[in-house]
Structure formats: C-alpha cells, structure tokens
Amino acid sequence: MRALLFPEPWKVDLIEVPIPKCGPNEVLAKMISVGICGSDVGIFEGDHWIVTHEPGGHGHETGAIAVEVGENIEGIHEGDHLARMGEGYAEYSKSVNVIGHGKDEKTGALPIVRNDLTLDEISFADAVGCAINCFERAEFERIDSDLKAVVFGLGPIGLILTQILLNNGIEVAASEPFHHKRNLAEKWGAMTFNPDDFSRPTHSNYTVVNEIKKEFGDAHAVFEMVGMNETLLDAIDIIKSGYRVVVFGAQKMQYIPYVNCRKKGVELVYPEAMVNSKANKDYWDEALEMIASGKLQLESLITKRITLEEAVDAFNFYDREKWIKVIVEPQRK
Secondary structure, three states: OEEEEEEEOOEEEEEEOOOOOOOOOOEEEEEEEEEOOHHHHHHHHOOOOOOOOOOEOOOOEEEEEEEEEOOOOOOOOOOOEEEOEOOOEEOEEOOEOOOOOOOOOOOOOOOEEOOOOOHHHHHOHHHHHHHHHHHHHOOHHHOOOOOEEEEEOOOHHHHHHHHHHHHOOOEEEEEOOOHHHHHHHHHHOOEEEOHHHOOHHHHOOOOHHHHHHHHOOOEEEEEEOOOOHHHHHHHHHHEEEEEEEEEOOOOOOOOOOHHHHHHHOOEEEOOEOOEEOOOOEEOHHHHHHHHHHOOOOOHHHEEEEEOHHHHHHHHHOOOOOOOOEEEEOOOOO
C-alpha cells in the first residue's frame, strides 16, 4: 500500500509498504477521509512536541471503513464506518487513536462504529472533541451574567469552537487575519477583527486588543488558538479580572508575564486535546453526537481535497492563508 513517511523535519516521502496484518484482537481499516490537522503540520515542520516517523505518519482525523475484523472482536463488522482510527496517512491502518494526538492509554481500545455518519463527518470528530474540551474547561456555568468570549485564531478548531459558543448563547468576538475565516464566523453571528489592520506606523500603540475592548468589551473567557506568545499576551490583556484564558495553541515554550497575571488574578487553563483531565473523560462520544445533531456547519470548513501524492506538496507548501481544512483521500489516485 501507499503511505506517507516523515523521516525528519521538513521532509515527507510517499512510499510503498506492506498492508498491515490484522490480528485476532485487531481491526484493519481502509482510510477514506483524513483531515490534515495543525499538529500534523507542526510535526512536519519540527516545531511540535510530538515526533512521528513511521509509515502512515500521524493522521488522527480519520474516517475509515472496516475491511477485516479479528476473530475475537465483537460489535464491529466489515463495512462499518469507524471513528477513532490513527496513522491515517496511508491506504490502510490498524492503529487505534484513543484520545487524539497519538496518545493511547487504553489497552484493548477499539474504533467506534458510527454508520449514521458520513466518513467526512467522522473525520471531524477529533477537532470537535478538542473544541468541546476548550468550551467545557472555560466553565461558563460558574458565571452569572451575560457571557462574552474572545477567540484568537480561527483555524478549524477555532471555527468549531466559535459555533459551539454561539450555539450556547455566548456572545463571541474573534481575531483572525484571514478574511475567508472571518467571513464564516461573521455569518454565524460572531463579531470579528483583523489584527493586521492595526500596524504601528498608522496606529502607534493602538492594537486589536484596544479595538476589541472598545467595540466588544472585556471577556469572561478568552481562547488562545494560535500558538504564538503575542496572542497569549493579548489574551491575558483582554480577559476580565479573575477569569480564564484557555490556552490551546501549540508552543514548546511560553513567556507568561507574572505581574499582569497576578494583578488580574488570571487563571490559565491548558486543555489536553480530546481529554478533560480535570473531569477524567474524553470527548469521542460527545463529539460524534454533536456532529450527528447537525448543529455544526463542518462542510463549509473543507477547502481542498487531495490524494496521498498531492499531500506531499501540501505539507511542503502548506497555505495557512487560503486553506481551512484539507481532506486527504488515500484511496483516490
């Protein structure tokens, strides 16, 4: 079969490898729809804490079909639509992605069967689960007032989170430099701001934070979804005293201003992908149920569909400006 290999940062190869053998306690799946996650791009570029080299790469945003089921497996049959498969940058896989980002802590874990969902829909489950985790870690139920939230960064998870916030009656402002992402959030009902509109030569020290405070006000929760220290500082600046900044953008190291946080009593919360460590639960089932409810507009996030061959160039020349969600279709040639 064909698979992608990530031998070192900034290098990806399309290779031929044997199809994995399905053991008695395993399921072999055909990969149909695999979303490129920002963490996959970070792994390729070498600035993510996760490292992967094996055939199939990381590829945790998968929608797959069971093609062989081990004799000891119950509840899964050939042809079933499967969520929670991993190593998706290949034509076939038997890797189970239990909670996301390749962290498998449950022995004997199996894929989840969801024949009521399309394979594209299933491929969004990981991103939706991460967004639900961010939402729940903000703990809005503790707040007794009209709720406001600010989202820095409208990548796929930021856009899904924006929908979840709006669906829960929370007023949302979002900061995002790329217009097509802002347009989606505006269509759903969010107030949006372009941070690039506020350059020093024309605005002196006036920034997008000043504009958000002026037009929207301070927020009860701020979500940092970019992974840049500058936006983390902006999030700390704009949060109301005593409330939470939810930090989801991936960085290896962060500079956090002690005085700013101390004076405001800021709480910094770091959600762990698909898992709420505080509540000791993962979000696979909740994510799949939310997708099945039809309350999220996920199809509008798909910008491009590509083959495994085209994925090599997609990683080498990943276009953060134009693309939102790129779907790799390993079976297509």
